[in-house]
Amino acid sequence: MASTNLAQLRALVTGGASGIGLASVRMLAEAGAFVAVNHLPDDTAAAATVAMFRERGLRVEAVPGDVGDVSSAEKMVGTAIHCLGGLDLLVNNAGRPATPQPIPFHDLDAMTEELWEKVFSVNLMGTFRCSKAAASALRASRGAIVNVASVAGLGTRGSSIAYAASKAAVVNLTRNLARALAPDVRVNAVAPGLIETPWTEGWSDERKQGTLKSILLGRLGSADEVAQAIVFLGTSAHYINGETLVINGGGA
Numbered sequence: 001m002a003s004t005n006l007a008q009l010r011a012l013v014t015g016g017a018s019g020i021g022l023a024s025v026r027m028l029a030e031a032g033a034f035v036a037v038n039h040l041p042d043d044t045a046a047a048a049t050v051a052m053f054r055e056r057g058l059r060v061e062a063v064p065g066d067v068g069d070v071s072s073a074e075k076m077v078g079t080a081i082h083c084l085g086g087l088d089l090l091v092n093n094a095g096r097p098a099t100p101q102p103i104p105f106h107d108l109d110a111m112t113e114e115l116w117e118k119v120f121s122v123n124l125m126g127t128f129r130c131s132k133a134a135a136s137a138l139r140a141s142r143g144a145i146v147n148v149a150s151v152a153g154l155g156t157r158g159s160s161i162a163y164a165a166s167k168a169a170v171v172n173l174t175r176n177l178a179r180a181l182a183p184d185v186r187v188n189a190v191a192p193g194l195i196e197t198p199w200t201e202g203w204s205d206e207r208k209q210g211t212l213k214s215i216l217l218g219r220l221g222s223a224d225e226v227a228q229a230i231v232f233l234g235t236s237a238h239y240i241n242g243e244t245l246v247i248n249g250g251g252a
Contacts, residue, residue: 020148047062
């Protein structure tokens with residue numbers, strides 16, 4: 001992917017300071033793109049990450065903001081478009097499980113109204129807010145959106161019922177945004193399985209091993225492998241639209 005020349009591409013990656021978002025930022029920037037890196041305003045480590053990229057001569061710009069808040073999300077997208085001078089690619093990667101440990105699906109009492117609101121405000125509404133705010137700029141450039149869903153949204157058990165439902169909604173939103181923005185803007189999604197990211201570092205070995213048994217390739221995926229698919233859908237897949245690409249190593 002590093003050999004691809006994306007010098008004319010202007011991209012915004014939400015949740016771009018860690019995990020899949022960070023891998024996407026690095027891959028895009030190393031290919032020459034000008035990338036706006038969104039992160040939470042109180043994420044002090046993100047500033048150091050952006051500074052590291054810039055020391056390497058990569059074109060990156062920090063755009064802090066909380067996609068879970070409507071005014072913050074809209075302001076952040078506007079700032080990114082201004083800094084980049086337009087927008088060709090929006091990667092809606094920001095998301096949250098809102099629970100440090102998986103909640104068994106049968107434990108309905110643990111599924112509080114507050115947890116549902118936290119998960120949906122970021123995972124679903126954040127994706128919609130950023131897409132809506134970026135729509136005009138993306139139409140002007142005939143650009144693309146790539147949403148980060150999850151195999152949890154396709155029937156695989158996720159960290160909670162709320163998380164699985166939010167990612168299923170992202171899959172549906174992807175298809176309908178593709179309809180809403182056609183023919184000017186392509187909208188696709190990736191649905192990662194078990195990926196080595198900060199989210200999965202705290203998982204027990206028992207949980208990881210249990211999941212590995214259902215993966216045909218017999219290993220966890222990497223953030224870079226998901227980022228490769230994101231860059232492909234966002235920059236090269238010119239006749240793919242409204243689709244969700246599963247990236248799970250052939251998992252069940």
